[in-house]
Amino acid sequence: MYTRKEYVLLKQRLEEPRHFIQVLMGPRQIGKSTLVKQVLKDLPIPHLFYAADDVPTSQSKWISDCWAQARLIVKGQALSQLVLVIDEIQKLSGWSETVKKEWDSDTYHDLPVKVLLLGSSRVLLERGLADSMAGRYEEIRMSHWGYTEMRDAFGWSLEQYIFYGGYPGSALLIGDELRWRDYILSSIVDATINKDILQNTVITKPALLRQTFELCAAYSGEMVSLTKMLGQLQDAGNTTTLAGYINLLSQSGLVSGLQKYAMDKARKRASIPKYQVYNNALKDIYVDKSFQDVQMDRKLWGRIFESAVGSWLMNEAFRHRWSLYYWRDGVDEVDFVLRKLDKTVAIEVKSNSESDTHGLHMFQEKYHPVQSVIVGQNGIPAETFLSMDLQELFR
Numbered sequence: 001m002y003t004r005k006e007y008v009l010l011k012q013r014l015e016e017p018r019h020f021i022q023v024l025m026g027p028r029q030i031g032k033s034t035l036v037k038q039v040l041k042d043l044p045i046p047h048l049f050y051a052a053d054d055v056p057t058s059q060s061k062w063i064s065d066c067w068a069q070a071r072l073i074v075k076g077q078a079l080s081q082l083v084l085v086i087d088e089i090q091k092l093s094g095w096s097e098t099v100k101k102e103w104d105s106d107t108y109h110d111l112p113v114k115v116l117l118l119g120s121s122r123v124l125l126e127r128g129l130a131d132s133m134a135g136r137y138e139e140i141r142m143s144h145w146g147y148t149e150m151r152d153a154f155g156w157s158l159e160q161y162i163f164y165g166g167y168p169g170s171a172l173l174i175g176d177e178l179r180w181r182d183y184i185l186s187s188i189v190d191a192t193i194n195k196d197i198l199q200n201t202v203i204t205k206p207a208l209l210r211q212t213f214e215l216c217a218a219y220s221g222e223m224v225s226l227t228k229m230l231g232q233l234q235d236a237g238n239t240t241t242l243a244g245y246i247n248l249l250s251q252s253g254l255v256s257g258l259q260k261y262a263m264d265k266a267r268k269r270a271s272i273p274k275y276q277v278y279n280n281a282l283k284d285i286y287v288d289k290s291f292q293d294v295q296m297d298r299k300l301w302g303r304i305f306e307s308a309v310g311s312w313l314m315n316e317a318f319r320h321r322w323s324l325y326y327w328r329d330g331v332d333e334v335d336f337v338l339r340k341l342d343k344t345v346a347i348e349v350k351s352n353s354e355s356d357t358h359g360l361h362m363f364q365e366k367y368h369p370v371q372s373v374i375v376g377q378n379g380i381p382a383e384t385f386l387s388m389d390l391q392e393l394f395r
Helices: 006-015 032-042 061-076 095-108 122-132 147-154 158-164 168-173 177-198 206-218 226-231 239-251 265-270 291-296 298-320 358-367 390-394
Strands: 021-025 047-051 082-087 113-119 137-141 255-258 274-277 323-329 332-340 343-350 371-376
Touching: 006 021, 006 032, 006 113, 006 137, 021 032, 021 122, 032 047, 032 082, 032 113, 047 061, 061 082, 061 095, 061 113, 095 113, 095 122, 147 158, 147 168, 158 291, 158 298, 168 177, 177 206, 206 226, 206 239, 206 255, 206 274, 226 239, 239 255, 255 323, 274 298, 291 298, 298 323, 298 332, 298 343, 298 390, 323 358, 332 358, 332 390, 343 358, 343 390, 358 371, 371 390
Parallel strands: 021 113, 021 137, 047 082, 082 113, 343 371
Antiparallel strands: 255 274, 323 332, 332 343
8 A cells, every 4th residue: 555755744743742733634535544544553552533524513522522432541541642533523613612622621631642633624624723723733734646656656657647637546547537537526526515615614606616616627727817707607796706716616625726926915916816726637527538639639738737737836835835826927927936935936837849938037037036947848857847856946
């Protein structure tokens, strides 16, 4: 069984003395529960694992019941430590207040119950953590699978990763593309929208939310104004509603609207968004061509290639808490701008023989990035770039 890089970090955190609640967050179907089970299997500490999937959302008392069972085992067996794991905890209303109360009670009574919380809805997790849990938790962020992981775990080629994205559960289905598309739609898109968003957030127009996702995913790698988007949506409301829906889709790990890079925050917020999926499978389920036919269409393949690079950058930015933008000034453009603290890296993606790098030069003159990188033709090969530790770009 393949082990992701977060395995080492999570195991180290759970082996440490009890200081913080550990919160493992990331989108659906990327292997959070599998990773936890791998760690627990190799951890020389007793544990209890509970999942809130089928628990009514109003039953926050269920958390206290899980905690009470952990305390009984610790006291009854005179254990020096025990790990309590609760999966999909964000589904339960008022979960953070209950967790805070139980954690603080254990701290006061010196009970050695370590706690690991898992969740797939980043918006709900972070909302609860911000409300009640300050100073009591640490985040471990898991992202979508990258090229090297899909290659090492499933033997995928670069082209397969670019088209089929990075969902491990879909790896065995790519020989039947209709089955692969059905899996992505039902297990990822429908589950995320219906369970992570609609069940926990008041949405006045659910059909519009779904349409917004489909359009943003299809446009991944492209800049489209919200006003133009409204013209392609039914019963669309206004741009404020649309922007709010895009924000929810981003916080759920589906698709985001990148802002234009600028030193002025107001200009960033007012910019035309560049849409970017977090996993290229989410774009390509809306491409009406097969994997083989797409590769023969060089213009279409170029857009899919740029979107794949963007999804890799989006996930690395999420994991490392960096910011990702695009840049445009008139006809000059840079595909992606990665920012870490006060350092920026400019990244231009070239999928064909196009050699124009004027936009990159203009960005260099104006903002002085620590690195300027071309990915693809006449630059770093895509396979090399998608295998890099991107932290090296900032050194």
